[in-house]
Each structure stands twice: as structure tokens, then as C-alpha cells.
Amino acid sequence: MTEELKGAILQRDKETYAIVPRTPVGVLSAKNLEDITNVVKKYNIPITKITSGHRLALVGIKKEDVNAVWKDLNIDVGRATELCLHYVQACPGTAVCTFGVQDSLGLGMELEKVFAEKALPAKFKIGVSGCQFCCGESFVRDIGLVGKKKGWTLIFGGNSGKKARIGDVIAEDISKEAVITTIDACLNFFVDNAKKKERSSRFMERIGADEFKKAVL
Secondary structure, eight states: OOSSSTTOEEOTTSSEEEEOBOOGGGOOOHHHHHHHHHHHHHTTOOEEEEOTTSOEEEEEEEGGGHHHHHHHHOOOBOOSSSSBEEEEEEOOGGGTOTTOOSOHHHHHHHHHHHHTTOBOSSOEEEEEESSTTOTTOGGGSSEEEEEETTEEEEEEOOBOSTTOBOOEEEEEEEOHHHHHHHHHHHHHHHHHHOOTTOOHHHHHHHHOHHHHHHHHO
């Protein structure tokens, strides 16, 4: 990401840029959609891509248009390269899904609001699933949550990348309030003990799940 261009990621052609507007848990309002459509047309943006993190990437923007695009969008930057929480993805949960047993969308939005600006040792992703079908990919995210009738299962240290890892279950059947306080404890321990750019998956392999649980519970 360049310093002079807000939220701009230089592309492979070394001439154009991509931006990622912040769309918590992938939810967009009618106004967001209208503004995005108008910007894509106005600036001839060639690619609008739905990302794996339930976000939109606007790709192929000319350098001189980047700041104007952000101004017209009037949406916050979705972090894509910084050492922080990049996104929270969430399934529909009890909002609309027949199988949902917990409000994954509501919790996901709250988690993004609480933790979006927290500085971390490495990039970080959260997946929230409203039932055990796990459509939020919770076991392969840095933090995962799976909704059950008795409460939430909290998972830490998952990764779906080159060296994939199933995360460790840290707590089960906990309330929404306990989810937030426990995640805060997990992140604080991670901040205090992880190496720079060490993903949570590699951190858990180094520290061990038992030591991690002793520290955060």
C-alpha cells in the first residue's frame, strides 16, 4: 500500500491500483451499492471482484483517480496489507438461514467494530458461523466462532494458506459477552508474545494450545 495514495495496492502491471472498501461481514446497503456502481462507471474501473473475505476489490484504477474514487465512495478503507484485523466474515446465521442457531451477522459486525483498529503482530482474519455447518470457515481463520444452541465455540490459530492448520478450540458454550472478553484476552496475549508477522497458526504451533489456554482463560 502506498503512503501517498489512500488504501491503494499497486497491481501487477505496475501502473494501476486496487482498493478494498470496508464492508463489515460482507453486508452492503443500497446506498453503498449505488455509490460503488457509479464509481465503477465514472472511472472506468475494469474489475470489481468479490474477495474470499466477503469484500469487494475495485481493481485497475488509475493512479490519478484513486483519491477521487475514495471521496465518491464515502466508505472506510478495508485493510488489506497492514498488520491488523483485515476482515470478519460471517454466514447469515439466525438473520435468515433455516439452520442458524446463533446471530453470526450481529456478532461479526460487533467484533469488527471492537477490534478493527487494534494493532497486531500480523494480519488477522475472523470467521463467524451461526451453526455447526461452519459456513464462516471458522476452523481455518485466526479466530473462529461456531454457534451452538448453548452458546459459542471459540477457536484460535487456524489458517487456510500454503501451510494450512485447523485452529484449536479454546472455549465452548460461551455467551456473546464472554466471546468478546475472551477474544480480547487472546489478542492481548498474541500481541505480547508473537514475533512480527508471525501468523496465529505458526504462533500456536510454537506456544502450544495448553499454554495459550492457561494464559487467556
